[in-house]
Amino acid sequence: MKGLDFDVAHLLAGGLVLISFMLLYQNRLYALLNVFALQAVVLSLSVAWQAYVQDANHLYVTAAIAFAFKAVIIPLALHRIIAELGIQRDVENVVGVGPTMLAGLALVALSEVVMLRIASEADVLAQEDLAFALSVVLLGMLMMVVRRNAVSMVVGFMSLENGLILAAAGAKGMPLVVEISVAFSVLVALVVIGVFLFRISERFETVDAHALDRFRGDQR
Amino acid sequence: MSAEALFLSGDAALLGLAVAGGVAARKPFAGTLVYGGALAICAAMLVLALVELLGRTNGETLVLPLGLPWIGARFRVDALSAFFLVVINLGGAAASLYGLGAARHEHSPGRVLPFFPAFLAGMNLVLVASDAYTFLLSWEFMSIASWALVMAHHREGDNARAGYVYLVMASFGTFMLLLSFALLASPAGGYAFDAMRAAPPAPAVAGLAFILALIGAGSKAGIVPLHVWLPLAHPAAPSHVSALMSGVMTKVAVYGFVRIVFDLAGPQGWWWSVPVLMVGAGTALLGVLYALMQHDLKRLLAYHTVENIGIIFIGFGLALAFKWFGMPSAAALAMTAALLHTFNHSLFKSLLFFGAGAVLSATGERDMEHLGGLIHNMPRTAFAFLVGCAAISALPPFNGFVSEWLTFQAILLSPELSSWVLKILAPAVGALLALSAALAAACFAKAFGITFLGRARTDSAKHAHETNRFALAAMFVPAALCLAAGVVPGLFIDALSPAVSDAVSGRMPAQAGIAWLSIAPIAESRSSYNGLLVFLFIAISASLAASVIHRFASNALRRAPAWDCGFPDSSPATQYTAESFAQPIRRVFGGLAFVTREHIDMPEPGETRPARFELTLGDRIWDLIYAPLANSVERAAVELNRLQFLTIRQYLSVVFAALITLLVMLASWP
């Protein structure tokens, strides 16, 4: 792998991690969606770059799918959902921004160390790429844990999935079929979640996931 | 006569002075006698220690037939102890100088005069001791002498409780050190340091001894979470003794740590640096946060000692890591940073405590909320205190900046370490160090700004007078040294390099030969700093700006009431207070260390009673560690209390059962 190839891939993958942090930091819903769309754009760029570097044309398709679905369709859909639910207000973090960011940092450090240790025989690019992908996945999970608003939990889930695509693009020889099916399953998930959101909000007049806890049957 | 013998006779003279002070305490000349004598002895020992540090590097062991019969007392001065002797006697001399002026105001001289020289003698003895028995004996002597000084004004405020907590923690620390030495001593009972060095214990044993030494010496130095006694005890003593305890006695503890961990046990595992680094960073951050929340000037200074101890321990942690991974020059850099900060801290902390003492004796107030505007009545004290504040806040061109700069340079070498944990830990420690340095600047902007600037908040502050000339001399000597060590740090680094090579068997490149008195820890292309030029540039450009403005622009000046956005004639009570100054920082960072409860009582419109704002700060560490501990001790005591009310037969059966248990243990011993 040549110097510039590595550098650009590294930069794009690192950019994804950075945007994951922006997602964690951002606590207004519309801005959150914009950042999410930005992440999708960077993701598709990253995948396209992998396609160019690895000379694998099917990855261009993956990049196009990622761009179309995640940068355009899903943000627009979520935008509409938010508008119709009328919840353009602040997102409530369960944990404060500072501790969240600290936890995120710890997760990135953890994934770096884990990847550099277990994949030490893989080539440099794959190692770093995997480390970044794992970071994005972990940060997405963190976001789902620390947010209370259902919409931002959905965004966390989607960004988690971005990490998976990044990992898949880095690993050579991932068949296109798998990626297309993953993409469609995410879309289906979005539809299902959207329907649920509307149902939840009709029933409980909020999409605060915290409110749902009160209606659990197994509570004391 | 060997240097060891000279130091011992100095200590003997100090002890003699202690006796004389005890006998003649009521006489009017007693203060002059004790402090003058202590000043002379400390100055002599300072010169002697400097000669030792710069000249000879290796002392010879002097064995005296004292102490336990078959051990004897061993004394030796090497470069490491010579360096600490310099620190201690410099601080001791300055404190004695201050004491000369303060003796007249002392209302119970009998409680101070005998113990002051004894305290100095105890600290000096720790440094020259060369076997575990003598070391611990002197250590305990030092602790008890300082405890007596803490209890000097035992009827005031919380001092009795401070003394109690101090005594408990000091005994605990000595006990840990005792265990540590026991592990280090060879099974044959070689309590001499030479014997310990010759027969190093197995790594596991050495590791345990290291942890015990960290706890034991650390509790004396004030590392978090063993710091609780320090901010109680240090301010309770008379001010020059506070300066000694905070500026100097903590350094003896630092010496104990270096001696045991670097010299006797030697790093025997990469993990040694991890607890030291974590404790150091935590101590630095929490120490400064505690300090920021104080409005008692002396207590603020005492808490801030905790922060500086943290910075010193960060240097030690790095030095341990570098030494273990075989990077002697990097280890030397980290060790130099730590030792230089030790020296620097003893300078500016003594200076600041003297300043606080001068304020206390001029106004009778330690609470900053009752002070203000003292720069007008006490200009010289204010100036010296300002120098101390700038130095402790690590502002160039003063000395505090140099040692922190060296610590940062050492941190920047840590990616070379081949350990994952340390690679992640080191930048985190660096970030915390930077955070605590910035918070320290905020803390001392508050300490100086609220105490000396603004308008007087009470009558006692309004009618304060400048302090006596002894106190001023005691402040200006360290202030000058702060500037000197900041402007020509190379000379100081070179001077302490024998001590550094004693500890880590490596040394930094000699700094004296570098052009323009710069310092360059590794190579000039990597990093260099020149305090002299920075100082000169600032002086030149400031005077250039001033002269240009005064020459070409207006020179007119008019005094007028303060503008304050058009609010006229506000009372001094409307000024920012110490608490309100720290409020933003408390809201952002306070959650780390405190459980904060704010209670606002706002009267309804039309009511005439005043609004009230109450703030309670709970110390998390006290709540989490000490309160449960104290409770369980109390519970155990209540349980054991029953033993007091047994019948004779029951007592006999208890003794009998204990005897049988011991015999059974002996029988079943493998």
Add this chain to the structure above:
Amino acid sequence: MIVDLAFQLLQMTLVIAVAPLLTGLVRATKARLMRRRGPPLIQPYRDLIRLARKEAVVADGASWLFRFVPYLVFAATWVAAALVPTFATGLLFSWSADLIAIIALLGAARFFLALAGLDVGTSFGGLGSSREALFGALAEPAMIVIVFTLALVAGSTQLSTVAAYMVSSNVGLRVSLGMALVALIVVALAENGRIPVDNPATHLELTMVHEAMILEYSGRHLAVIELAAMLKLVLYVSLIVCVFVPWGLAIADASVADRLLGALLYLVKLALAGVALGVFESSIAKMRVFRVPDFVGAALMLGFLGALLLFVSRTLK
């Protein structure tokens, strides 16, 4: 030697000379975006001269420190600015202090300014000082971790060496550098009291930070402080430019023509940065004070993340 000295002096005068111009440019950009005509570019010069000519009104309770601080703040800022390579590296005195020392010099300026805010004993001065202390406590560690990143990439904390390394082509696009850049921009906004952290144009009581601290200053003292603030802006822009956009920077031993070209390019970069700042400030709202810790804290996290990636992945090089 003589040439080097001449260029060092030239740089020192250059930064002072362009400082008000840069501020004027930012103001003009903001005015145009608000569809105002705005004052001419040289208005800050006129303001400074006018202030310097007026008599200084000093509050009754002010001490000597109050009159001494403006010059000290100015000197510390100027010395720091003189150590940042603007159009040429390898300045004569660049080895006298590294990037950490530059940060500490700015910290010293802030420390004394905070003291001056407390000196008169008014409520607004204390308010400004207290908030400035908070911002400093947030921005300084962020700056230090950025330094870590730069030092690990370039192997030096010496700004001239860093800049020379950045000009050379063996840097590549490092993620850590990107993170450091974002973090540095955030820190620069906070340190210079720009929107969204502080508003340099406000005189509304409760939103002031820097302005509250210097509320009691007037006349020549105010002029010196204002100039120091302008200088600080130039310093930060130069810092960002020389590390992240170093193209055109004349390396040591460059010919005089190269250096002049470098100076020209530097002015262009400065102008672009000024316009960008104006646009940014016009498009964003000021934050509440207690949102600022999140904002600057994010810079700290980002810088730390960049440094961490380098610390961990250094074996990969």
